[in-house]
Structure formats: C-alpha cells, structure tokens
Amino acid sequence: MYKTIIRTVFRLIVSPKVAWRSIAEREENHQEFLNGFLYPVFGIVALASFVGGLWVVPDGDLQSALKQTIVNTVSVFGGFYLSAYLLNELAPRLNLMKSLLDWQRFAGYASIVVYVLFVILAFAPGFVIARLLLFYTVYIVFAGADAYWNVPDGNVMNFTVTASLLLILAPLSIYAILGLLIR
Helix, strand or coil, rough: HHHHHHHHHHHHHHHHHHHHHHHHHHCCCCCHHHHEEEEEEEHHHHHHHHHHHHCCCCCCHHHHHHHHHHHHHHHHHHHHHHHHHHHHHHHHHHHHCCCHHHHHHHHHHHHHHHHHHHHHHHHHHHHHHHHHHHHHHHHHHHHHHHHHCCCCCCHHHHHHHHHHHHHHHHHHHHHHHHHHHHC
C-alpha cells in the first residue's frame, strides 16, 4: 500500500499530467481512495508532526508535540473536506458537474504538495523557503484540469485559479485559526 502511495505522490510531483491520466483511468471506489491513499497520507502527516514536535523542534515536549499534531491533522482533514465541498458547490459556475465524491478525490490528490509540506515543516520548521512549494499546487491543478476533469479550454484558467486558491487556503486558514486558539 505505501509503495503505491509513494509512487502516486512521486508521479504527481514529477509528472502531473501522466499521474492525472493514470488516476482518471484507475478503477477505485471512494473507500479505496480514502483508505488506500488519503488516510495513510494524513497518518504520515500526524506522525511527522508528533515526531518533529517531540524531537526536532527546539524545546519540544510531549504537550507541544500533541498540540502540533492536532493542529496539523485537523488542518489537513478540514482543508480537504472544506475545499472539496466548496469546489463541488462551485462546479456549475465552472461548467463542471457536481459530484462530491469526485471532487473529494480530486482535492485529495491535488493537495499532495500541501500534505508533503506539512511533513517537511514538521522536521524543519525554520525552512521558510519550503513554503514556496505551495505554488506548485497550481501546476498540479492545471494538469488535472485537462487530464482529470476535461475542462474546456476557455475555462482552464478560471478553474485553475479557483481550485488552487481553495486547495491552498483552506488548510492554511484552518491551521492559522487553530494555531491562534491552541497556543
């Protein structure tokens, strides 16, 4: 299972168009997507947050590690569901079909850079330049517009901007709010 996850993550980052075609052709139901890809990725985010908060962060202790784990895990979970729901509701405006399960699948795969960034920053919180990797999400969404959704040429830019903003800002907004409340 983890071999497949690593392969999918690698393909989405290195060659998004090929990865999206493979994902679109893949015969997987929603539970297979959740249990075989998304939840293990969220588990890796949680584990990295805990280990990073306990041993890597200066003055790390159990309490701060647990707080960081909660904030990061709720951020990726909430960001995933919020962005998928909002994309589903905006689908008619983007001239696409409403299908919450398809939008969840798209949001889960397209947000992979956000999830990888949460893992990287758990071990290197001072690595500010890594946050620039978020902008690579725009290219992954752009590649998915054609290969996964078959967005008409006139709507690709609108789709890419809208989806990218939601996929990036939803988890980061939740992270910021929880960060203020918990700390």
